[in-house]
Amino acid sequence: MTSPQSTIEITENSDQVTLVNVFTVDPERQDELLAALDKATEEVFVGVPGFISANLHTSLDGGRVINYAQWSSEQAYKEALSRPDVREHIGQAAAIAKSYDPTLVRVRAIHHA
Numbered sequence: 001m002t003s004p005q006s007t008i009e010i011t012e013n014s015d016q017v018t019l020v021n022v023f024t025v026d027p028e029r030q031d032e033l034l035a036a037l038d039k040a041t042e043e044v045f046v047g048v049p050g051f052i053s054a055n056l057h058t059s060l061d062g063g064r065v066i067n068y069a070q071w072s073s074e075q076a077y078k079e080a081l082s083r084p085d086v087r088e089h090i091g092q093a094a095a096i097a098k099s100y101d102p103t104l105v106r107v108r109a110i111h112h113a
Contacts, residue, residue, distance in 0.1 A: 014107070016052070017077060021102040023093065027062030033096045034058055034065055040068040040089035045069070048086065050076020065097075077104060 025033045034056055039053045052070035059066070071077040080086050094100060 005043075015073045016107070017071050017074050018105050018107065019067065019071065019077065019102060020105055021067040021100055022067070023065040023097040023098050023100045024063060025065055029096055030058055030062045030065060033093060036093055036096055037065065037067055040092070041069075044085050044089050045080075048080045048083065050080065074104065078102070 023033060037054075037056050041056070045051045045054060048069040052072060054067060054069040057066040057068065058064070071080070081090075
Protein backbone atom coordinates (compact mmCIF):
# COMPACT_ATOMS: atom_id res chain seq x y z
CA MET A 1 0.00 0.00 0.00
CA THR A 2 1.00 3.56 -0.51
CA SER A 3 2.51 5.57 2.30
CA PRO A 4 0.11 7.65 4.38
CA GLN A 5 0.22 11.06 2.80
CA SER A 6 -2.72 13.33 2.09
CA THR A 7 -3.22 15.81 -0.70
CA ILE A 8 -6.96 16.04 -0.20
CA GLU A 9 -8.54 19.44 -0.37
CA ILE A 10 -12.17 19.36 0.64
CA THR A 11 -14.30 22.28 -0.42
CA GLU A 12 -17.94 22.63 0.46
CA ASN A 13 -20.54 23.53 -2.18
CA SER A 14 -18.21 22.98 -5.16
CA ASP A 15 -18.54 20.85 -8.30
CA GLN A 16 -16.46 18.14 -6.63
CA VAL A 17 -18.28 14.99 -5.63
CA THR A 18 -17.29 12.20 -3.31
CA LEU A 19 -17.99 8.53 -3.82
CA VAL A 20 -18.57 6.76 -0.52
CA ASN A 21 -18.69 3.06 -1.27
CA VAL A 22 -19.22 0.67 1.63
CA PHE A 23 -18.29 -2.91 0.78
CA THR A 24 -19.46 -5.71 3.04
CA VAL A 25 -16.99 -8.58 3.04
CA ASP A 26 -16.30 -11.79 4.92
CA PRO A 27 -13.65 -10.85 7.52
CA GLU A 28 -11.19 -13.39 6.12
CA ARG A 29 -11.40 -11.60 2.74
CA GLN A 30 -11.07 -8.01 3.97
CA ASP A 31 -7.34 -7.82 3.19
CA GLU A 32 -7.92 -9.34 -0.25
CA LEU A 33 -10.55 -6.73 -1.09
CA LEU A 34 -8.38 -3.93 0.28
CA ALA A 35 -5.46 -5.11 -1.87
CA ALA A 36 -7.66 -5.29 -4.99
CA LEU A 37 -9.01 -1.77 -4.44
CA ASP A 38 -5.55 -0.41 -3.68
CA LYS A 39 -4.07 -1.99 -6.82
CA ALA A 40 -6.91 -0.76 -9.05
CA THR A 41 -6.55 2.75 -7.67
CA GLU A 42 -2.82 2.82 -8.37
CA GLU A 43 -3.03 1.14 -11.79
CA VAL A 44 -6.32 2.46 -13.17
CA PHE A 45 -7.96 5.35 -11.34
CA VAL A 46 -4.97 7.67 -10.96
CA GLY A 47 -4.95 7.99 -14.76
CA VAL A 48 -8.68 8.59 -15.20
CA PRO A 49 -9.63 12.20 -16.02
CA GLY A 50 -11.42 13.85 -13.11
CA PHE A 51 -10.10 11.48 -10.44
CA ILE A 52 -8.70 13.40 -7.47
CA SER A 53 -8.04 10.94 -4.67
CA ALA A 54 -9.14 7.76 -2.94
CA ASN A 55 -8.90 6.77 0.69
CA LEU A 56 -9.48 3.17 1.66
CA HIS A 57 -10.69 2.34 5.16
CA THR A 58 -11.18 -1.01 6.90
CA SER A 59 -13.57 -1.66 9.74
CA LEU A 60 -12.11 -2.98 12.95
CA ASP A 61 -14.44 -5.99 12.90
CA GLY A 62 -13.15 -7.03 9.45
CA GLY A 63 -16.57 -6.92 7.82
CA ARG A 64 -16.31 -3.74 5.76
CA VAL A 65 -14.03 -1.83 3.43
CA ILE A 66 -14.94 1.78 2.71
CA ASN A 67 -13.71 3.67 -0.33
CA TYR A 68 -13.89 7.45 0.01
CA ALA A 69 -12.97 8.81 -3.43
CA GLN A 70 -13.05 12.38 -4.68
CA TRP A 71 -13.91 13.33 -8.25
CA SER A 72 -13.78 16.72 -9.96
CA SER A 73 -17.45 16.49 -10.95
CA GLU A 74 -20.41 14.16 -11.22
CA GLN A 75 -19.90 14.10 -15.00
CA ALA A 76 -16.26 12.97 -14.65
CA TYR A 77 -17.36 10.15 -12.34
CA LYS A 78 -20.09 9.05 -14.75
CA GLU A 79 -17.66 9.10 -17.67
CA ALA A 80 -15.22 6.97 -15.69
CA LEU A 81 -17.92 4.33 -15.20
CA SER A 82 -18.17 3.90 -18.98
CA ARG A 83 -14.50 2.91 -19.30
CA PRO A 84 -13.78 -0.82 -19.78
CA ASP A 85 -10.80 -0.75 -17.38
CA VAL A 86 -12.94 0.83 -14.67
CA ARG A 87 -15.79 -1.65 -15.23
CA GLU A 88 -13.30 -4.52 -15.01
CA HIS A 89 -12.07 -3.24 -11.64
CA ILE A 90 -15.63 -2.86 -10.34
CA GLY A 91 -16.33 -6.46 -11.33
CA GLN A 92 -13.23 -7.74 -9.55
CA ALA A 93 -14.09 -5.93 -6.32
CA ALA A 94 -17.72 -7.05 -6.53
CA ALA A 95 -16.58 -10.68 -6.86
CA ILE A 96 -14.73 -10.44 -3.53
CA ALA A 97 -17.34 -8.46 -1.61
CA LYS A 98 -20.62 -9.87 -0.33
CA SER A 99 -22.28 -6.56 -1.21
CA TYR A 100 -21.46 -2.93 -1.87
CA ASP A 101 -23.31 0.37 -1.64
CA PRO A 102 -21.83 3.17 -3.77
CA THR A 103 -23.24 6.59 -2.94
CA LEU A 104 -22.25 9.84 -4.65
CA VAL A 105 -22.33 12.81 -2.27
CA ARG A 106 -21.40 16.47 -2.13
CA VAL A 107 -19.62 18.11 0.80
CA ARG A 108 -22.00 20.55 2.49
CA ALA A 109 -20.18 21.40 5.73
CA ILE A 110 -16.62 21.15 7.03
CA HIS A 111 -15.52 21.27 10.67
CA HIS A 112 -12.04 21.26 12.22
CA ALA A 113 -10.80 20.87 15.77
